[in-house]
Amino acid sequence: MKFNIDRKETFSFATITQKNDPKVSAFITIDIHQENSLSTQAAQLMFSDVLLSGAGKYTRDEFLSAVNTLGASVDVSLGNGNLTITLRASSQNFKKLLPLVETMLTTPTFSKTEITRIKSTLTNELHEAKENSRAIAYEELLNTIYGSGDRKFTYEIEELISALQRVNIQKLKSLHQVVLSQPWTCSVAGDDDYLEAFKKMISKVKKNYSIPKTIIGIHQQKTPQKICTLKNIPSKQNIDFNIGAPVPITLHHPDYIPLAIAVDVLAMWGNFAGRLMETVRIEEGLTYTIFGKVGGFTGSEQGFWRIWTFFSPDKALQGIKSTFNQIEKLYKEGISEAELTKFKTILNTQQILIQDSITGQLRDLHAYHCHQFTLQEMKEHKEKINSVTLEEVNDAIRTYLNPNTLTISGAGPVNAVKKDLQAFIKSV
Amino acid sequence: MSKKTTIRTVNKKSIPGYSYITQAGGVEEYKLNFNGLRVLYFNRPNTGVVTTNITYLVGARDEKRGETGVAHMLEHMLFKPTTFDLAAGIKSGSAVEFERKTGCNLNANTWKDRTTYYFNYPVEYLNEALRIEAERMEGVVLTDEALKPEQGNVLSEFDMYNGEPGFVLAVQMVGVAFQSHPYGHETLGYREDIEDYTAAKLEVFYRDYYRPDNAVIMVIGDIDKETALTAIKKEFGDIKNPNTPIPRFAIREPKQEGIRRISIERPSSTNIVSIGFKHQGFPSEDWFVTSIMLEVLASGPESILQKLLVDTGKASSVESMIEPGSEVNLAFININLAPGQNHDEIEHLTLITIKELTNDLITPLVKKAKAHIVTSELYSRDSSSLIAGELTEYVSSGQWEIYGKTIELLEAVTVKKVRDCLTNSFIHSNLTIGHFIGK
Numbered sequence: 089m090k091f092n093i094d095r096k097e098t099f100s101f102a103t104i105t106q107k108n109d110p111k112v113s114a115f116i117t118i119d120i121h122q123e124n125s126l127s128t129q130a131a132q133l134m135f136s137d138v139l140l141s142g143a144g145k146y147t148r149d150e151f152l153s154a155v156n157t158l159g160a161s162v163d164v165s166l167g168n169g170n171l172t173i174t175l176r177a178s179s180q181n182f183k184k185l186l187p188l189v190e191t192m193l194t195t196p197t198f199s200k201t202e203i204t205r206i207k208s209t210l211t212n213e214l215h216e217a218k219e220n221s222r223a224i225a226y227e228e229l230l231n232t233i234y235g236s237g238d239r240k241f242t243y244e245i246e247e248l249i250s251a252l253q254r255v256n257i258q259k260l261k262s263l264h265q266v267v268l269s270q271p272w273t274c275s276v277a278g279d280d281d282y283l284e285a286f287k288k289m290i291s292k293v294k295k296n297y298s299i300p301k302t303i304i305g306i307h308q309q310k311t312p313q314k315i316c317t318l319k320n321i322p323s324k325q326n327i328d329f330n331i332g333a334p335v336p337i338t339l340h341h342p343d344y345i346p347l348a349i350a351v352d353v354l355a356m357w358g359n360f361a362g363r364l365m366e367t368v369r370i371e372e373g374l375t376y377t378i379f380g381k382v383g384g385f386t387g388s389e390q391g392f393w394r395i396w397t398f399f400s401p402d403k404a405l406q407g408i409k410s411t412f413n414q415i416e417k418l419y420k421e422g423i424s425e426a427e428l429t430k431f432k433t434i435l436n437t438q439q440i441l442i443q444d445s446i447t448g449q450l451r452d453l454h455a456y457h458c459h460q461f462t463l464q465e466m467k468e469h470k471e472k473i474n475s476v477t478l479e480e481v482n483d484a485i486r487t488y489l490n491p492n493t494l495t496i497s498g499a500g501p502v503n504a505v506k507k508d509l510q511a512f513i514k515s516v
Numbered sequence: 517m518s519k520k521t522t523i524r525t526v527n528k529k530s531i532p533g534y535s536y537i538t539q540a541g542g543v544e545e546y547k548l549n550f551n552g553l554r555v556l557y558f559n560r561p562n563t564g565v566v567t568t569n570i571t572y573l574v575g576a577r578d579e580k581r582g583e584t585g586v587a588h589m590l591e592h593m594l595f596k597p598t599t600f601d602l603a604a605g606i607k608s609g610s611a612v613e614f615e616r617k618t619g620c621n622l623n624a625n626t627w628k629d630r631t632t633y634y635f636n637y638p639v640e641y642l643n644e645a646l647r648i649e650a651e652r653m654e655g656v657v658l659t660d661e662a663l664k665p666e667q668g669n670v671l672s673e674f675d676m677y678n679g680e681p682g683f684v685l686a687v688q689m690v691g692v693a694f695q696s697h698p699y700g701h702e703t704l705g706y707r708e709d710i711e712d713y714t715a716a717k718l719e720v721f722y723r724d725y726y727r728p729d730n731a732v733i734m735v736i737g738d739i740d741k742e743t744a745l746t747a748i749k750k751e752f753g754d755i756k757n758p759n760t761p762i763p764r765f766a767i768r769e770p771k772q773e774g775i776r777r778i779s780i781e782r783p784s785s786t787n788i789v790s791i792g793f794k795h796q797g798f799p800s801e802d803w804f805v806t807s808i809m810l811e812v813l814a815s816g817p818e819s820i821l822q823k824l825l826v827d828t829g830k831a832s833s834v835e836s837m838i839e840p841g842s843e844v845n846l847a848f849i850n851i852n853l854a855p856g857q858n859h860d861e862i863e864h865l866t867l868i869t870i871k872e873l874t875n876d877l878i879t880p881l882v883k884k885a886k887a888h889i890v891t892s893e894l895y896s897r898d899s900s901s902l903i904a905g906e907l908t909e910y911v912s913s914g915q916w917e918i919y920g921k922t923i924e925l926l927e928a929v930t931v932k933k934v935r936d937c938l939t940n941s942f943i944h945s946n947l948t949i950g951h952f953i954g955k
Contacts, residue, residue, distance in 0.1 A: 111894040140817075152818045153880070159887025178891050205827055212832035212854040218785055221679070323784030323954070325675035360595075361616040370608070373668025376676060400675050403668075434619030440638045441621060444565035444737070445899035500679070 089446075091453065093463055094287075098294040101287055102457045104277035106446050112182040112278030113447050114175040114286055115454045120266045121169025121239040121305035129243055130251035131259045135171070136164040137206045138260055142197035151188065160185045162192065169239035169305060170458075171267055182282045186289045193293055196264060198257050207252050214245050214252075221321050221328040221499035226396070228317045228497035229330035230384075233392050235308025240384055269297050275454035277446050309334050309390045312493035316513040318502040327404050327500030331411065332394030335488050339385040339459060345472050346484040348382045351393050352431055353423045353481075354414065354489075355380030361434055363414050364395065374407040375399050387459055393488065404505045405512060408496065412516060415491045422482035435473050492516055531745045533753060541920015543907070546745060551728035553752050556907065556916065557744055558736045560900050566642055566737035566744075567900035569634040570649050571911050573732070574725035576628045576705075577698040577843075578765065583717055585670070585705015588626040590656075590718050592666045594633065595624075598655035610648045620645070621901070626703050628841045630912035636901045639738050643747050649733070650751035653726055658715040667713060674707050681786045682850050685950040686837075688778045689792045693846045693948040697769040727757045732911045737900040769844065776948040784954035787853040789863045792948040793941040795847050798840035799910055799918045804925045805933045806847060806941070810836040811885035812878055812934065813870065814849050819881070821849065824869055830857055840909040846948060859951045870942050878938075879931050889926050 090105040122128075140162070141148040155162050160177035162185070173193075177185045217223065227242040234240045243251070272294060276286045312333045337343055355362035357379040360370075364378040378397035385391030395415075399407035442448050456466040496513055530536065534555070537545040546555045575587050597609040606613055611633075615622050620637035622645075633652070635645040677683045687702045694700030704710075733752070735744040772794075796802035814821045814836040825831035831851045838847040851862055896906050910919040918925070940946065 156884035159891040208829040215855050216832040216852055323782050324679035360612045373665030376669050376672040437619030444563050447898045
């Protein structure tokens with residue numbers, strides 16, 4: 089297996105060469121964030137479907153049919169100002185998929201009929217999202233951390249439904265021009281021949297856009313605030329909670345890795361290793377899941393840390409208190425040398441486990457690639473975990489994990505516990 | 517569940533203490549002579565990673581009334597300290613401690629026919645992972661004191677799922693679809709039963725089903741066969757089976773003679789019509805035909821019901837679900853209604869559309885659905901843990917050898933078979949329909 093990153097002026101191309109792989113996977117990510125007004129967010133919500141709704145000589149039905157006949161998939165997602173196109177196909181069909189993707193990217197039809205359909209289906213999806221307590225609790229947390237111009241801010245569902253109706257073709261076309269003109273980050277895994285074909289297609293599309301305009305997107309991080317926002321969703325049985333705070337540093341700051349380790353010690357995502365899983369779940373039996381992580385950090389934008397969990401209404405106050413006790417304990421006492429050693433082992437093991445899957449390795453490579461790491465920088469970044477000191481982690485805890493300035497957002501059947509929760513947060 | 521096998525010895529595959537059983541699709545099967553533990557081995561070189569996965573042939577189907585969910589509850593208890601852990605002073609339980617110490621991935625899941633525990637780790641941890649698994653086979657400590665906090669976690673898990681309208685509806689629908697067969701209750705169990713578990717109830721279940729002759733262990737990854745099988749023999753080779761037979765319920769579901777219905781009303785903005793229909797068990801040829809049929813009907817923007825309901829604004833989403841249960845089971849088409857739509861009208865429109873589908877319409881969709889699922893199969897074999905996950909379903913059906921024939925089975929699906937499946941699946945005596953009504 090061979091890794092490579094080739095940077096051009098208009099696009100960057102990372103590859104994992106795997107001989108005789110029967111499949112090819114590829115990602116194209118384009119950062120199109122400029123400003124996050126309500127109308128832009130509404131247009132971005134529509135844009136993924138616009139790309140898949142007819143291009144060149146193909147109607148939407150013809151395009152979908154052509155892709156599906158190959159047994160391939162073309163997924164387009166646009167979130168936080170990043171457009172990502174994911175391609176999956178058998179190696180025997182990958183080259184047949186590429187002309188379709190090229191057409192989709194370069195000549196979307198912007199058909200009036202399709203745009204009307206997209207508005208209608210999106211409106212219905214947004215109505216359905218009104219009861220997605222997990223997503224709502226997370227978005228509410230981010231909305232206390234970031235200003236409305238920031239890419240991580242989400243407007244209210246009713247506002248978005250209303251704004252959708254006002255999105256016009258011109259707005260979508262101008263979004264498409266941004267997509268074409270901004271630098272593309274492309275990563276692909278498969279046999280050599282297919283990687284070359286993919287690169288050729290990307291080069292062909294990008295050749296008309298020699299020097300991208302530098303766009304500095306709006307970034308608005310707020311100072312930490314002690315806030316409790318609770319949204320009542322009576323159909324749910326549990327209340328979803330996000331607890332977190334802004335962290336005013338970027339990805340390359342020396343505190344980033346120590347902070348990430350500290351949050352792992354508290355509540356490592358998807359794992360029993362964190363302190364909160366040990367106490368709140370295993371010892372106290374208050375929840376099925378309690379995980380935490382850092383997020384939102386890039387080379388130029390500041391991130392946050394958060395805990396995600398859920399409690400039934402009758403256990404919500406006890407669960408939140410118990411969670412805060414652990415955060416406070418971590419803040420006051422820090423972590424031990426033994427914990428640091430253990431988590432370094434855990435993080436190193438996770439790097440080894442990535443090698444089990446080519447798709448997993450591609451996903452990992454693409455994430456670093458999007459942050460503009462070279463292969464050497466990626467290696468060094470991963471190795472930094474091993475040189476982090478106990479002092480660095482505990483300094484990061486004291487700097488960024490203050491329990492007195494945490495935001496809590498909850499979504500679910502909150503009415504019965506609202507007063508108690510708000511009183512508790514005030515008292516912290 | 518029975519399986520005919522011919523035990524024979526092949527010298528070049530001979531491993532001391534084992535009988536070679538068979539091989540298919542690159543997977544080899546062996547049986548430990550001492551206790552009948554079956555081992556599936558599959559080599560994936562040059563990754564440095566191994567997945568071990570033990571599947572006990574016990575699940576929700578083996579539970580009694582009043583004890584629903586007990587298989588799943590027991591699965592949670594296997595992460596608690598064993599007698600071996602307590603003797604060694606390990607308070608958290610070896611499995612959890614192993615994850616904390618090494619960072620390896622481990623977890624478990626319970627389904628209707630099986631309970632599965634897996635570890636995914638760098639190859640040097642093979643012996644430790646197997647030791648923990650072997651200790652859990654005979655040394656789980658079940659006391660009411662240990663049970664209580666875990667009961668709280670399972671109730672929290674129940675509430676998490678119970679807050680999902682589609683899940684709640686499915687639970688009620690299988691309850692009316694199956695009047696006698698144990699597929700009629702959901703794996704998680706009823707909340708009331710979970711609240712009433714005792715350690716004694718779990719103990720009986722554990723002793724009855726957690727035994728070498730009721731388990732299949734898989735080793736998949738970057739490890740040579742002799743090392744893997746020798747390590748398994750070292751850890752599992754002395755565990756004895758109880759003298760009692762493995763309890764099994766052979767229950768035939770009474771005949772259904774018309775549409776069965778259920779409705780749930782909750783304070784919610786969600787409204788769902790769910791169309792359930794019975795289908796043949798996994799991995800029969802019919803099961804794969806049904807999967808393709810569901811792709812044609814409800815998967816992706818080209819599918820019949822997406823175009824009929826989502827593109828026209830009548831529904832916000834349409835999705836389908838089919839499980840790999842080994843016996844006749846209920847599959848679902850869930851339609852999330854757009855605001856203002858009427859359950860009865862959407863149900864009628866859906867069923868009439870399915871009834872009137874022509875071959876001209878479904879022929880190209882069958883071809884595309886097959887192509888799509890065949891490509892998905894390539895991706896489902898991208899890692900040792902994914903392979904183990906898929907193979908597990910074949911193991912629990914009692915026919916793991918068919919795993920290697922999956923693509924062949926998919927390729928063999930014809931338009932006529934899908935057409936017949938459409939005709940037979942949606943007759944009244946095969947349907948269970950649920951309405952989730954948001955108030």
